[in-house]
Amino acid sequence: MFKDDLLKGKKILVTGGGTGLGKEMSEHYIQHGAEVVICGRRESVLADTAAEFKDKYDASVRFQPLDIRSPQDVEDFVETIFQEGPLHGLVNNAAGNFISPTKDLSARGFDAIANIVFHGTFYVTNAVGKKWLEQNIKGSIISILATWVWTGSPYVVPSAMSKSALHTMTKSLAVEWGPYGIRINAIAPGPFPTEGAWARLSPEGALEDSGSMSTIPMGRVGEMSELQNLATFLMADGCEYLTGQTIALDGAQYLSGGGTFSQLSKMSEDDWSQIRSMIKKTNDSDKAKRST
Numbered sequence: 001m002f003k004d005d006l007l008k009g010k011k012i013l014v015t016g017g018g019t020g021l022g023k024e025m026s027e028h029y030i031q032h033g034a035e036v037v038i039c040g041r042r043e044s045v046l047a048d049t050a051a052e053f054k055d056k057y058d059a060s061v062r063f064q065p066l067d068i069r070s071p072q073d074v075e076d077f078v079e080t081i082f083q084e085g086p087l088h089g090l091v092n093n094a095a096g097n098f099i100s101p102t103k104d105l106s107a108r109g110f111d112a113i114a115n116i117v118f119h120g121t122f123y124v125t126n127a128v129g130k131k132w133l134e135q136n137i138k139g140s141i142i143s144i145l146a147t148w149v150w151t152g153s154p155y156v157v158p159s160a161m162s163k164s165a166l167h168t169m170t171k172s173l174a175v176e177w178g179p180y181g182i183r184i185n186a187i188a189p190g191p192f193p194t195e196g197a198w199a200r201l202s203p204e205g206a207l208e209d210s211g212s213m214s215t216i217p218m219g220r221v222g223e224m225s226e227l228q229n230l231a232t233f234l235m236a237d238g239c240e241y242l243t244g245q246t247i248a249l250d251g252a253q254y255l256s257g258g259g260t261f262s263q264l265s266k267m268s269e270d271d272w273s274q275i276r277s278m279i280k281k282t283n284d285s286d287k288a289k290r291s292t
């Protein structure tokens with residue numbers, strides 16, 4: 001889909017880049033010529049991923065254990081990175097989530113998610129954005145959100161609230177930092193199964209058993225290459241006018257819940273012809289009444 005050197009000369013920081021979606025996006029950026037920096041809470045996971053990329057692509061990937069919940073650690077880390085050279089891209093991918101009835105959440109349970117997603121993502125975005133403003137760099141930010149920024153979502157309320165706030169951050173900073181050429185967009189993926197997320201969102205197949213998957217008009221989960229391609233398009237030069245947007249990548253799943261008639265997509269051709277003849281019968285009977 002893209003030229004191999006599309007991202008050549010760009011240095012991109014991916015939070016939570018050692019596993020899951022962050023690792024997939026990092027790999028695609030490397031394949032397209034970017035230099036990638038990954039951070040996350042577990043050093044051994046980051047080291048393994050960096051070693052894997054070295055083996056596969058001879059790419060030297062800078063990695064750093066970092067808990068984005070700590071604003072000082074974030075500031076220090078971003079300072080160090082910029083001392084080594086400018087960043088051009090940031091992917092806010094690090095997150096935390098688990099399913100739970102909201103009434104069973106303690107304050108610490110709520111904070112466990114909100115401190116990572118809501119606070120941590122802001123700390124990283126602002127630390128990097130301030131450097132770009134100081135150094136006059138036209139960087140690009142992508143945050144990984146969820147379609148519940150539009151719909152809300154039961155059983156993941158701390159995540160839904162936090163990601164909705166980041167959706168608002170995306171729109172707000174596009175305006176505030178737009179005059180300096182800094183772009184900020186977001187991707188709202190539908191289900192893209194990964195080990196970390198699925199262990200917390202679909203333990204024992206909870207998502208599949210609830211019938212959630214049958215609500216996807218395209219009838220399948222997302223493919224990593226689809227997420228990688230969108231994340232690369234948004235990071236690359238060439239469409240700088242696109243900013244402040246959260247783009248759903250979900251096979252139309254969230255839209256399918258929104259319309260009164262969405263569930264009718266399950267009906268067969270036979271069902272439709274039966275319905276058509278029932279409606280015709282009603283219309284004919286009305287016409288007959290009108291003519292008498």
Ligand code: HXC
Binds near residue numbers: 098110
């Ligand atoms: C209720 C729970 C709980 C659960 C934890 N808690 N799990 N409460 N139900 N299942 C409560 C604990 O009881 C405790 O409160 C508080 O949360 C902190 O728990 P810790 O285990 O100490 O938290 P911590 O080690 O900080 O773990 C944080 C975490 C963890 C975020 C909860 O899951 C994590 O590290 N996740 C990272 C990876 C991840 O979650 N990936 C999925 C992202 S998917 P008390 O009061 O008891 O002390 C995503 C969207 C995907 O974001 C969209 C797909 C469609």
